[in-house]
Amino acid sequence: MNADYFSLPLAEPLATAAGDITEREGFLVGIDAPAPGLGEACPLPGWTESLDECRAALESADGGELDTLPPAARHGVSLALLDGAARDAGLPLYRHFGRDERVESVPVNATVGDAATETAVERVRDSVDAGFPAVKLKVGARPLGTDLDRVRAVRDACPDVELRLDANGAWTRAEAAEAFAALDALDVAYVEQPLPAGDLAGHADLRRHETGVALDExxxxxxxxxxxxxxxxxxxxxxxxAMGGPDVALEAAVLARGAGIDPVVTTTIDGAVARAAAVHVAAALPGVRACGLATGDLLAADFDPDPAPVESGRARVPQKEGNTGATSPADYA
Ligand SMILES: [Mg+2]
Structure with missing residues (x-):
């Protein structure tokens, strides 16, 4: 097994638990046996181990101890193994996952971010015009009343788009209750992480509203x-x-569906190798709703070519054997 360091510049700085970052760093993981395969480990502080911990874990991994690895390292190794196994079976990864029919593309949401009202409306209009079935707005960084005005303006401008909000845990229980009461009239599909990550009971309580509750952090x-x-x-x-691999995410998605919970697959702004794998996970789920997989634009440079480009609000599902068709880090040298 070999792990090749990479750094991909972000289009805009990203706030993380370890401060603002300007690049996504990680490792392309290549394995030779049991079959040649390529994976990506792209740690993100606050969500996974650090880059140094990831490197150390990959250096000491021998492949037989997958479940002792921290999440990003495990993702890199498990994806390399899955890539090899799918290629061995002569199937694109999503078919290797068990999907029994060809899937050309999966729907994705556009990310509008925390833009002020006028810009947010403009971006949502552009996203709808570009064919996105759903858009995601950040909330929680502004006073609640301002956020509600933003959402109201977007809903007025685009009555039919599926509207999702992400508060990243910013609201108190009182703010969330007030927000949900107002959002119920605006046909908002769901709010991601309205309350701090620790408060599971508070989230359960918010489910009495029309507006859905999504758990992220x-x-x-x-x-x-x-x-x-x-x-x-x-x-x-x-x-x-962040879950430790495409296999773990797929297992969680199946578990979720069994419990009547909708899975939405997304990235941690990973490189194209890991993003393609996330697209395969989504493609393995029949009827999956729009996923957060249109994140390639958040990188100023990426592995090339993009195996899963976004067109008309859908991510194209790679059809080559394995994950992307690439078998070695050298394919991206
Ligand atoms: Mg989120």
Missing amino acids: GLYEHGVDAALDAGAADTWILKPM
Whole structure:
């Protein structure tokens, strides 16, 4: 096994638990046996181990200890193994996952971010015109009244688009209750992480509203079993890199569906190798709703060519054998 360091510049700085970052660093993981395969480990502080911990884990991994690896390292190795196994079976990864029909593309949401009202409306209009079935707005960084005005303006401008909000845990219980009461009239599909990650019970309580509750950070803090037991959400935001691999994310998605919870697959702004794998996870789920996989634009440079480009609000599902068709880090040299 070999791990080749990479750095991909972000289009805009990203706030993380370890401060603002301007690049996504990680490793392309190549394995030769049992079959040649390529994976990506792209750690993100606050969601996974650090870059140094990831490097150390990959250096000491021998392949037989997958489940002792921290999430990003495990993602890199498990994806390399899955890539090799799918190629061995002569199938694109999503078919190797068990999907029994060809899937050309999966729907994705556009990310509008925390833009002020006028810009937010403009971006949502552009996204709808570009064919996106859903858009995601950041909330929680501004006073609640301002956020509600933003959402109202977007809804007025685009009555039909599926509207999702992400508060990243910013609201108190009182603010969330006020927000949900207002959002119920605006046909908002769901709010991601309205309350701090620790508060599963608070999320469960918000489910009495029309507006859905999605768990993101809280899912990683507590794990899927605790989230399930608490009945904390209608939707789970599944990030394969933070969960420890495409296989783990798919397993969580199937578990979620069994419990009547909608899975939404997304990235941690990973490189194209991991993003393609996340697209395969989404493609393995029949009827998957729009996923957060249109994240390639958040990188100023990426592995080339893009195996899963976004067109008309859909990510193209790679059809080559394995994940992307590439078998070695040298393919991206
Ligand atoms: Mg989120």
